[in-house]
Amino acid sequence: METDRKVKLRIDNLLLSFGGVNALTDVSMDIRDNEILAIIGPNGAGKTALLNCINGFYKPQRGEIYYDGQKITRMRPDKLAELGIARTFQNIELYTGLSTQDNIMAARHVLMKQSFITGALYFGWALKEEIANRQTVEEIIDFLEIAPIRKKIVGLLPYGMRKRVELARALALEPKVLLLDEPMAGMNLEEKEDIARFIIDVFEGQGATYPNTPVLRDGIKCIILVEHDMGVVMDIADRIIVLDFGRKIAEGTPAEISANPEVISAYLGKEE
């Protein structure tokens, strides 16, 4: 069904270089609605650099990125968050001094309106808004099964849990596009299976289970996944794009990619 797979993000001839080194060279791709797109490639292939361009950390020297037809190439990250692009990081980047619950509440920032003035008075508008958003946060906590660590300071949590809190924080932004940078790095099999399940559940939407939380009810229909674990990628991705040395070398369904000789040589080295 080509119609409901409309292009959400278009990346057009992106060039990003640091000094003389090209991190990305003429990378173009269409990222569509209703798909989980995986970006794979060896270390240093430019996967994270690409995500950093999409959410405004890096300013590419050439090329453009379009989101729903709107040019977003050199926008500030916080503007992009308002537009509906959220991400998680390879090396967890949480607010270490806040509790799990407050980390997720902090991500509701763009969806909340109260200023420090009404906040200082607290009772009235601010409290009402706090309660409304707390409800959504609690549903996300429930969905990701992190209720027991709700009030724990995230700096003290184990690695797997912190990864999950980061996913929760990205969901709390209620994004249209979710960028996941190695969500399963450093996890054991069981934790990986959990995260894979969460990603699929987020993508599909939970419908009547969370009727009051749009992001969980309807799901996030455009997920970009950067991951090293081939088993996971082959299982959950609808489409795969392969980067190598900053260039796109292949694009296709998991079956096509696993049979692609260029991909095999990039990963395993050429057979002499």
Added chain:
Amino acid sequence: MSLRSGTFHENYAQDMAILRTRLHWGMLFAFLILLFTCPLFFSDRILTIMTMIGIAIISVHGLNILTGYCGQISIGHVGFMAVGAYVSAILTAKFGWPFWAALPCAAMAAGMAGLIFGLPSLKIKGFYLIMATIAAHFIIIWLILQFRDITGGPDGFAVPKPKIGSFVFNSKASYFYLVMIIACLATFMAVNIIRTRAGRAFVAIRDNDLAAEVMGINLWIYKLQAFFIGCVYAGVAGALLVHYYGFASVDQFAFMDSVWYLGMLIVGGMGSTIGAVFGAVSLKLLDELVTVVGPILSAAVAAQAAASLALITRGLVIMLFLIFEPRGLAHRWGMIKAYYRLWPFSHEELE
């Protein structure tokens, strides 16, 4: 955070409340009643000390929001107090404004000064920002000295006691009430700013500014907001200070005091509202202890002992806290509360 056995939360409002049980409310009222009946029991000397503590608490709350929560270290805090102090002093003494109108203007002026000197924070962090805030202090003091026509330059000028209607805050007791009411309001507002949207944005910037930006927090707006709020608090504290002395002079705003305010934050616990109160109270009380012990020591050991004792003790206390309790008295307080809550089954981990 654990709850005492038998306490349950049935909705989010209860869960977010600070005062959760009848005992909490009772303790708060008992504290407020004790505080506001102090003038009945204590001498003017003790009321003076408490008034000074109250002013310090207001100032440290501001520094705590800026430095403790938003992570923008400022050693120019006294400079911003001076802005508030001089604006209020000039408006009341030279233009005959009433105090209640001059105080908000003083707060706003200090806040504006904070916005201007907060601008570098958008580009620089850490040590470089510290240098910029030190520069802010000296620029402000220099400006005050330059405009001697209205500020009196190095000579200063007399400032009237605050007056609301026909009531003049002349006595120690009346000024004590004025300061304590404002200090309580300041504490209430500081707590609430921190637990709502803006406060979380501040902490997000402190803990991880890159992630904060990706999560939709505009670093420019919120860093400047933290500077503004912090300096508004400083401005109010500064205004209260000059009206108390009845005189405005740059000597009241020494650079070292900024360092001591930061010291109060360290002793009390950075990034904790109750910590700001603890820090201001404990370092001010330490000063008073020194003024008692100093003369005795001077007589017994050496004549110069009293002069250096204040510096040595304050420095030593801050140093000891940095080494042994970097999270300050607020952390100790939290542990005591947890111990009390869990007693006699203190098996749960303390955070």
